[in-house]
Amino acid sequence: MDSLVERNQTAVTRFILLGLTENSVLRVILFMVFLCIYLVTLFGNLSTIILIRISSQLHHPMYVFLSHLAFSDIGYSSSVTPNMLVNFLVETHTISYLGCAIQLGSVVFFGSAECFLLAAMAYDRFVAICNPLLYSTKMSTQVCAQLFSVAYVGGFLNACCFTVCFHSLFFCGPNRVNHFFCDFAPLVELSCSDVSIPAVVPSFSAGSIIVVTVFIIAVSYIYILITILKMHSTEGRHKAFSTCTSHLTAVTLFFGTITFIYVMPKSSYSTDQNKIVSVFYMVVIPMLNPLIYSLRNNEIKGALKRELSRKVFS
Secondary structure (H helix, E strand, O other): OHHHHHHHHHHOOEEEEOOOOOOHHHHHHHHHHHHHHHHHHHHHHHHHHHHHHHOHHHOOHHHHHHHHHHHHHHHHHHHHHHHHHHHHHOOOEEEEHHHHHHHHHHHHHHHHHHHHHHHHHHHHHHHHHHOHHHHHHHOOHHHHHHHHHHHHHHHHHHHHHHHHHHHHOOEOOOOEEOOOOOOHHHHHHHEOOOOHHHHHHHHHHHHHHHHHHHHHHHHHHHHHHHHHHHOOOHHHHHHHHHHHHHHHHHHHHHHHHHHHHHOOOHHHOOHHHHHHHHHHHHHHHHHHHHHHHHHOOHHHHHHHHHHHHHHHHO
């Protein structure tokens, strides 16, 4: 019995990530593509954070939330992309047991925080459009700090839930993870212990966050739509709706993809489809978010032009 335990403990010191493909030529192509995506992600989100910080015209709750969303996107993408790039360059990519736990916790933390931040941004738009006279009170610095605390504490607690359940799994043989990062579902498949509780608890935790945040977003936009329809001015309707389009686009992309992964029955899609969707919401969306918000927001474009002209002529 002791020798069996010892052999099992040795087997789980490292996991092998199978990645996206075994084709060597395709690996090189994907490496170049994802390297470019990651660099654009870092540049776009860091530029958003810096612009909002240095431009006094953007010191409003909506843009402060956007800067935190950009920070979350950097963390989310950085949790998996550098490791995935290394995976493209080596024949067999291994990750330690501790490294796997850290990566899983990091992904869950930033992903959960992003859910909460998108919900907080929806609430911000609800207050701005439906209760504009009370905006400064309902979206005060203290309220914003409380919303940020909920986002990051909620993300931390969900990450703790996943990592604790990961450590409770017992691995006794195969260590080949059929994914490009340490996702929880493929790890559960490798476990040879009872997974009824370790598999259900994280699913309930993540599902609860998705349901609550989607509910907040849906209710906020229902009230926003009702308010916009009651407006008599066409210009007022257009202005009110234009402030929501960027956020709605980001919400649709993010929640649409994570719903596919975490809500739909696993029998309805293959592992390869899971990988493709995961790449989209963990790698591609963090790159798209700063583009979505900058290209469709006149205040951000105006602030960027002012800061660039100030630098050029200074």
